[in-house]
Amino acid sequence: MASMFERPSFLQAMSRGLRGRCPHCGEGAMFWSYLKVEPNCHACHHDLAQYPADDGPAYFTILIVGHLIVAPLLLFPIIWEAPARIVVPATLIPLALVTLALLPLVKGAFVGAMYAIGLRRGDQALH
Secondary structure, eight states: OTTTTTTOOOOHHHHHHHTTTTTTSSSSBBBBBOOBBBBOOOOTTGGGSOOOOHHHHHHHHHHHIIIIIIIHEEEESSHHOOOHHHHHHHHHHHHHHHHHHHHHHHHHHHHHHHHHHHHOOOOOOGG
């Protein structure tokens, strides 16, 4: 593991975020609630609130779920042949659960990526 003062690589910062850890030190928890980012890391005191994830994680989660689950699911004939009262709940409930499970992982990786490239709230690129 890199020292606290050594800046992690892009992939290392994303990996730390994916695990729900501070992208700076990899020790402190990134979230204090389901999707609420800690204002500061409890281990290294890095300001985590400066990385505005906004809607990015939701878009990437939809993209991942759509390509990995929804698109292949449409290839199965049972989706087209079974009654809608069976297919709709049988597909929407698992899709919602997968989406909700994936969202914190994607948000963590997204915040890690923003940390790695140095994009912070208030930067000109965000205006």
